Amino acid sequence: MSAKPQTKHLLQLRPAKTTDCAALAALSIEVWTGTYLREGVNDTFATFVLETFTPAHFAALLQDPGETLIVSQNRVGIDGYIRITEDRPSPVGGAKTEITTLYVQPRHHGRGIGQALLRAGLDHCRAKGLGAPWLSTNSENTPAIGFYHRQGFASVGETVFEIDGTGYPNTVLHYTGD
Secondary structure: OOOOOOOOOEEEEEOOOHHHHHHHHHHHHHHHHHOOOOOOOOHHEEEEEEEHOOOOHHHHHHHOOOOOEEEEOOOOEEEEEEEEEEEOOOOOOOOOOEEEEEEEEEEHHOOHHHHHHHHHHHHHHHHHOOOOOOEEEEOOHHHHHHHHOOEEEEEEEHHHHHHEEEEEEEEEEEOOOO
């Protein structure tokens, strides 16, 4: 009996296109709800997710020259993406370009996709002369904070992400690596 050969994930990064909008919306809903909704889904969060992560939302982003979306494409579809927003100053000063989103489907964690997307985003910032970017993540998301620290980001302060009048602390990180 011979062992079945393992197929390695072939990492293909490319700019997002309009035909990706539904996949980007579905992936965003999956990652956001899986990461932040730990105790059930209430109407406030369901409404936020369903109104925010829509194909129309992503189509509008792709038409905005200040937005860049890069996707990771596997043989079946998109398994992650990074979104970079120009001219969005950090809430604690300094950096002016935000890594607005870096999402990878949980089943694809540990395959280097997040790191490759982040490197592509950093390369994009360098190529356009945008300077070192910043980002924020929920302060309780210690796996993400640890990932960013390992990639050359430093925690520099806090901000608040607000949904329906309730604030959630977010850690602000600035890129200091390279």
